[in-house]
Amino acid sequence: MTILIRNARVLGGEPTDLLLRDGVIAEIGQGLSADGAEVVDGTGLVALPGLVDLHTHLREPGREDAETVYTGSRAAALGGYTAVCAMANTSPVADTAGVVEQVYRLGQEAGLVDVQPIGAVTVGLAGERLAELGAMADSAARVRVFSDDGFCVADPRLMRRALEYVKAFDGVIAQHAEEPRLTQGAQMHEGDVSARLGLTGWPAVAEESIIARDVLLAGHVGARLHVCHVSTAGSVEIIRMAKARGVRVTAEVTPHHLLLTHEKAESYDPVYKVNPPLRTDADVEALREGLRDGTIDIVATDHAPHAAEDKECEWAYARPGMLGLETALPIVLDVLGEQSLGTPAEPAMWAVIAERMSYAPARIAGLDGHGNALTAGAPANLTLVDPTVRWSVDPTGLASLSHNTPYAGMTVPGRIVATFLRGVPTVLDGKVQK
Ligand SMILES: NC(=O)N[C@@H](CC(=O)O)C(=O)O
Ligand SMILES: [Zn+2]
Ligand SMILES: [Zn+2]
DSSP states (O other), rough: OEEEEEEEEEEHHHHEEEEETTEEEEEEEOOOOOOTOEEEEEEEEEEEOEEEEEEOOOOOOTTTTTTHHHHHHHHHHHHHTTEEESSOOSSSOOHHHHHHHHHHHHHHHHOOSSSEOOSSSSGGSSSSOOOOOHHHHTTTTTOEEEEOOOOOOOOHHHHHHHHHHHGGGTTTTEEEEEEEOOOOOOOOOOOHHHHHOOOOOOOOHHHHHHHHHHHHHHHHOOEEEEEHHHHHHHHHHHHHHHHTOOOEEEEEEEEEHOOOBBBGGGGGGGGGSSSSSOOOHHHHHHHHHHHTTTTTTTTOBOOOOOOOHHHHOGGGGGGBBBOOOOTHHHHHHHHHGGGTTTTTHHHHHHHHIIIIIIHHHHHHHTOTTTSSSSSSTOOEEEEEEEEEEEEEEOOSSSSSSSOOOTTOEEEEEEEEEEEEETEEEEETEEEOOO
8 A cells, every 4th residue: 555645744844745655654755746646635734653652551351341452442543643552450460471462462453553562560460479571571462561550569679570570671660659558548639629528638759759769779770660650740850860860760641640630529520530640730830841851751641441330430439540542642732832833833842742752652662663753764653633623522422432531521732634554544534444
């Protein structure tokens, strides 16, 4: 299949044509000849490298009523993604070569994005003994990222062993930083709002104390640490300090922690219940600053679909987590400065988006075929976005099997018009192709 994209603005630059052939970008330049190629009109659209999500929950195996690899892949493609890393907290847990290979194969069969399984750090996410990290690394799924996400690897000795172990194959431990002894029964951020509502608080220090411990451990053994869903100003400060000291630490922030705050809990609508919880305005400001200055390396969605019965109930009983794949780029656009569209600062904004949502996550995950600059010879993994379109988020209009988006009814900027995986369209005219 040969595709000619006409007049797209690569990272918001001058309009140009891109010829996609045999899975790669064969040529880039103005006025390329169509010569048998299928033409896609890119006028007014910005071309970005295919987005890469380092933190996605796909719920298969085990909760196929909430999301499957196929439905999550559709949501991802519609969000502009060409690769997603699938978290290990499935049922059974992805803690063996068998399970990660199953998820990997389901992703290949769906064929809409590359699904890269993340392996569990400990057997059954129980935090007691290491899972078979080496067997998962050597498997057909070639696992490099390991995480007990949903739970913290709380035992420092086990965390140290895991960090040491994955050095052998340049792996990374992605930590869900939450000291469990400080969050027992916690329902939301510990602060003035939790005090007023009478809900048990989840203090910032529960996150920060684990991050502080883990950057010290990672520095001590010279291993790679990745911090999942950073949510507090103090965490940003600790990571900034660790980086300055040369610790090999990377960090992610979610779109919802960049936009929403704990006051949302005043509605008692569990759609706003998430782990870690929504924090304060000051935290949001520090996260944005950390993302701008590179202390926070990437935006990751923590796409966490939940079935209605697990979410549309009393706050205390609702599962934490919210959808993210189809709204991530619009929220980041909103946060990073939609006002720069059409100004000389615009290309700089797209460069930051490409780095934080494609190049850096692909580097951290070791995904060589993704996160490449859009140049001749590179794999044809890219997405076309119309930054001028604003659309209203309708939970039932999303491709995800679940509907727990916190942005229902909100008008957001930026529509994904097309996505290409190795030169094959997975989304065209805003519609998924499978
Ligand atoms: N973020 C959440 O609130 N929930 C996640 C687990 C997690 O990311 O910790 C989930 O699997 O539902
Ligand atoms: Zn988590
Ligand atoms: Zn998660």
